[in-house]
Amino acid sequence: MTSLDVATALDRIAATDAELGAWVGPVTDPGPSAAGPLRGWPLGVKDLIDVRGLSTAAGAYDGSAPPPASADAEVVRRLRAAGAAVLGKTEAVEYGWFGTVRTRHPRCADRSPGGSSSGSAAAVAAGQVRAALGTQTAGSVIRPAAYCGVPAVKWSHGAVPMTGVMPASPSLDSLGAYAASVADLVALSAVALDQDPVVPDPITAAGAPVREIATVHAPRHRAEPGHFSPSLGAAVAEGLAISDADYRAALRTRSAARAAFEACLVGVDACLTPAATSLAPPAGEPGSPACNVPFTLAGLPAVAVPAAEVDGELPVAVQLVGAHGTDLRLLATAAWCARETVAVGA
Incomplete structure (x- = not known):
């Protein structure tokens, strides 16, 4: 890859994003890339993930934005060190929750790319960038990949550090990525994982903050209730009503779910399932995470592989799920699956 690829990406964004709406804030040429396996890869970063010098607005309902981040999130630091060229921030649904999706589907303007990693999925599907980062707390990486027809991976919970990432539900939050091919996902994942995955204890890892999304946002919700959409505000209020005992019981259920799934694996x-419950939903809607939630709950890695198109237009995809910490092995299986899918469809 050379700087020409970055220039081409910037030209495509300038030509197409007024209609697509995949980006938020400035999109710029970051200059020379470091030498490494991702050298010159144009990269988008979901606006829940810190990029040095850019604000992490996290899709705030009231349009407010904090001061620019002073440092890259750890995952961004790793990818930059391997040569990735970060062009800017991609649109996210409000705090990674179930709000309105502002980005349009890259193939059908009256459809949604899904949420909450809407901008990242759409940007890769539209050929604006070679890869983009996302986050998943329910189905926010895999579901948009299915709707947009692009490969994506949700890494095992705890496998890639969440340092510099806006939390939604720390016992569930995981990072992930979209790429132009499964082979690109493998190359990017090898850099992002960087070390042997860590298996966190689900109770001690949660620490003192409880009720997850409510705890993250409660102080600001009390001080500035208008900062949040009605749906997220209601979720915060509901979360604060959950007792510590019930929360700890839910974490024990999560541990049991992981053990049960891994026994089956x-x-x-891999376990093969649909990646989404439907085709891309109407514009503005995030879609249902029902196909993804059980595996996110268990902290397992998942990969979306495009499988077919309906009427030559709207994509459908399969989801491959593996045991915790087997991310790269799962991606190798996904690469085989992608080849076989192409062969069957030929």
Whole structure:
């Protein structure tokens, strides 16, 4: 990859994003890239993830934005060190929740790319960038990948540090990525993972903050209730009503879910499921995460692989799920699946 690829990406964004709406804030040429396996890859970063010098507005309902971040999130630092060229921030649904999706579907203007990693999925699908980062708390990486017809990975919970990432529900939050091909996902994931995945204890990892989304946003909700949309404000209020005992019971359920899923995965490469419950939903809607929530709850890695198109237009995808910490092995299985899908459709 050379600087020409960055220039081409910037030209495509300038030509197409007024209609697509995948980006938020400035989109610029970051200059020379570091030498490494991702050298010159144009990269988008979901606006829940810190990029040095840019504000992390997190899709705030009232349009407010904090001061620019003083440092890159750890995952961004790793990708930059490997040569990725960060062009800017991609649109996100409000705080990674179930709000209105502002980005349009890259193939059908009356459809949504899904949420909450809407801008990242749409930008890769539209050929604006080679790869983009996302986050998932329910189905926010895999579901938009299915709707937009692009490969994506949600890494195992705890496998990539969340330092510099806006939390939604820390016991569930995971990072992930979209790329132009499964092979690109493999290359990017090898850099992002960087070390042997860590298996956090689901109770001690949560620490003192409880009720997750409510705890993250409660102080600001009390001080500035108008900062949040009605739906997120209601979720915060509901979360604050959950007792510590019920919260700890939910975390024990999560541990049991992981154990049950991993028992089913012994001796197999992956579990194959639909990646989404439907085709891309109407414009503005995030879509249902029902196909993704059980595996996110268990903290397992997942990969979306485009499988077909309906009427030659709207994509459908399969989801491959593996045991915790088997991210790169799962991606190898996904690469095989992508080849076989192409062969069957040929």
